Structures are given as C-alpha cells and as structure tokens.
Amino acid sequence: MRPDRSLPPEYFEAMFQGDADPWGLETRDYEAHKFARTIAALDGRRYTQGFEVGCAGGVLTQELAPSCDRLLAVDVSQTALARAIRRCARLPQVRFERMMFPLSAPDLDSADLIVLSEVAYYWDDGDLKRAGTWIRTHLASSGDLLLVHWIGETDYPQTGDGAVEALAKRLGDTVRVVIADRQPQYRLDIWRRT
16 A cells, blocks of 8 residues: 655665665666666756756766756755765765755756656655646746656555656646656656746
C-alpha cells in the first residue's frame, strides 16, 4: 500500500548513512545510460540559472553543471549533500543547499532550467500541487522543466507516470512538450515555458 504522505527527510538521511550510493547512481549501467540521455536531451542549450531538486550525491549535478552559468542543487539529506559538495568541488558555478522542496523553496527570482530527476514520486498530492505552483511562477520564459522518473511499480506516494501527469495538469498551458521520451524503465520529459 502506498503511503499518503511525502516521504520524510529522515527516510533519505537513513539511506545515505547506510549506503554511500543507495541507488547505484555512480556504478549502475542503467543510471549511466539514463544520465547520458538526460544530458543529450538538453541538446546543448545553455542556461543562466539551473535548479536541481534531490541532487543526492551530485552525480547528475556534475553532468548538468557545464550547461549552467549558475546551478543550485538541493537535497534533504546532509550526508548526501556532503558527498555532492566533494564531487563538485571544482565546479564554481554550483551551489548546494539543504532544503525540503517544495515545503521550502529557494530564493530565486526565476530559473531557466528546473530539474526533477527521480524525485516527484516521493511527494504526496499536496506537495505536487506546491511544486507545480512554484514552478509555474519561477520557470523563466522559454525555460525548461526536465523530468526523469522510473515508471515501474513503487511503494512511494506516487508512480512516476502519476507524478508527471499531476504536474502536467497543474502547469497546464504554461508549458509545451518538447520531449516525451519513454524508455523501458523510465520516462524523460522536457517541457518548455510558453
């Protein structure tokens, strides 16, 4: 049975304290392939301000950084952030904060790249609504929202498809679909601000 509340920060902190790489982001071929497709989907675009939610140990952050003049990466786990900071120490455009988005949100006027990679299905309906509202008011004109989510069964509050569909409904016609790529195990979507 799915939980009806967003997963708490303690869930993620315990995972990262128990295993330096709990999802195999650094070692699994699946993750390497997914990250390569994610970066390729950006199609060489350059972003002034990126915002990555749920950066974990910074593996994707490190790949996103060259596309951004500035990149704010956040996570709820202090242990994960410490690893991400070490991994990205030579990337001066990257800044990290401990944050429980969307209950708290960054002090950004806008971002022209917002990345939700493997995070939205951890949120309950209320948090999906809050995230959609924040994105709707902070995604810059012609900016990209990048979503990547596992589409198999989960024991999280949402499925990958359900979370993406809920965000699509919340954002409505403020975005248009640029990419809707469905792989056997995950989906990759890019929506651009209209």
